[in-house]
Amino acid sequence: MPPGGTTPAVRVALRVDATPAIGTGHLARCGVLARALAAAGAEVHLVTRPPPDELAAQIAGWGLAHHLLDAAEERDAEATVELLAPLGQLDWLIVDHYGLGRAWEEAVRPCAARLMVIDDLANRPHGCDLLLDTAYPPDSTGRYAGLVPEGCRLLFGPRYALLRPEYARARKARGARDRVARLLVCFGGSDLGDETGRALAALAPLVARGLTIDLV
Numbered sequence: 453m454p455p456g457g458t459t460p461a462v463r464v465a466l467r468v469d470a471t472p473a474i475g476t477g478h479l480a481r482c483g484v485l486a487r488a489l490a491a492a493g494a495e496v497h498l499v500t501r502p503p504p505d506e507l508a509a510q511i512a513g514w515g516l517a518h519h520l521l522d523a524a525e526e527r528d529a530e531a532t533v534e535l536l537a538p539l540g541q542l543d544w545l546i547v548d549h550y551g552l553g554r555a556w557e558e559a560v561r562p563c564a565a566r567l568m569v570i571d572d573l574a575n576r577p578h579g580c581d582l583l584l585d586t587a588y589p590p591d592s593t594g595r596y597a598g599l600v601p602e603g604c605r606l607l608f609g610p611r612y613a614l615l616r617p618e619y620a621r622a623r624k625a626r627g628a629r630d631r632v633a634r635l636l637v638c639f640g641g642s643d644l645g646d647e648t649g650r651a652l653a654a655l656a657p658l659v660a661r662g663l664t665i666d667l668v
Contacts, residue, residue: 461493461494461495462489462493462494462495462543462544463494463495463497463539463540463542463543463544464486464489464494464495464496464497464542464543464544464545464546465496465497465498465499465536465539465542465544465545465546465563465564466482466485466486466496466497466498466499466545466546466547466548467499467500467532467545467546467547467548467549467552467560468482468498468499468500468547468548468549469500469501469503469549470500470503470504470507470641471501471503471504472504472641472642472644473642473644474550474551475640475641475642476507476640476641476642477640477641478548478549478550478570479500479503479507479511480640480641481548481570481614482498482546482548482570482614483510483511483514484614484615484616485546485614486498486514486516487514487516490515490516495517496516496517497516497517497518497519497536497539497542498511498514498516498517498518498519499519499521499532499535499536500518500519500520500521501520501521501522502520502522507641519535519536521535525551528552528556529552529555529556529559529560530559532560532563533559533560533562533563536560536563537563541562541563541564541565542563542564542565543564543565543566544564544565544566544567544568545560545563545564545566545567545568546567546568546569546570547567547568547569547570548569548570548571550571550573553576553577553578554576554577554578554579557569557578557579557580558579561579566581566582567579567580567581567582568580568581568582568583568584569582569583569584570583570584570585570614571583571584571585572585572586572587572588574595574596574599576599577598577599577600578596578599578600578601578604579601580600580601580604581601581603581604581605582604582605582606582607583596583600583604583605583606583607584607584612585606585607585608586607586608586609586610586612586613586614588608588609589608589609590608590609590611591608592608592609593606593608595608632663633662633663633664634663634664634665634666635655635663635664635665635666636665636666636668637651637652637655637665637666637667637668638667638668639651648667652665652667
């Protein structure tokens with residue numbers, strides 16, 4: 453403990469990207485986590501490739517230290533290490549990126565005491581201490597069998613969903629109801645596969661029966 457008896461802030465970096473091709477959900481959920489950590493007193497650093505202008509403005513509004521990674525994909529790990537090196541060893545490095553796996557994680561290991569992965573694909577091995585997957589129920593631990601190191605802590609289920617505080621407030625304010633009359637359809641910041649169109653086609657019979665749909 454340093455002089456004066458104050459506890460040093462937890463130091464965290466988050467590696468995440470957002471583009472029209474990969475969507476904006478990774479950045480949205482990492483933004484929630486980053487701001488919650490900062491509000492709790494942590495020193496938070498956000499590491500991304502240059503985002504679209506509208507997302508860059510949004511990130512700037514979060515008031516976090518934002519570091520831009522400008523390197524070829526094959527140099528992602530090396531460039532991340534170079535970028536984080538001046539910060540000294542961090543307490544946590546958090547990565548939310550479908551294009552990065554165990555090789556990347558092992559390469560950036562020297563940057564932080566512990567490494568956390570946010571994933572919901574279970575399609576590649578990881579070298580992490582903590583893995584978060586909110587898309588599957590708590591009894592889904594076998595889903596990552598052979599994909600994470602022994603001793604890796606697994607957090608599953610919607611109770612860990614990274615949602616903005618507005619959702620919790622809305623849930624508390626919502627009254628009891630016995631039927632669904634209005635539905636929100638939103639596939640995030642991009643929808644290159646037209647999942648929106650498929651959803652609307654499937655919901656069309658319910659619209660005929662009185663369901664109201666809000667489309668974003």
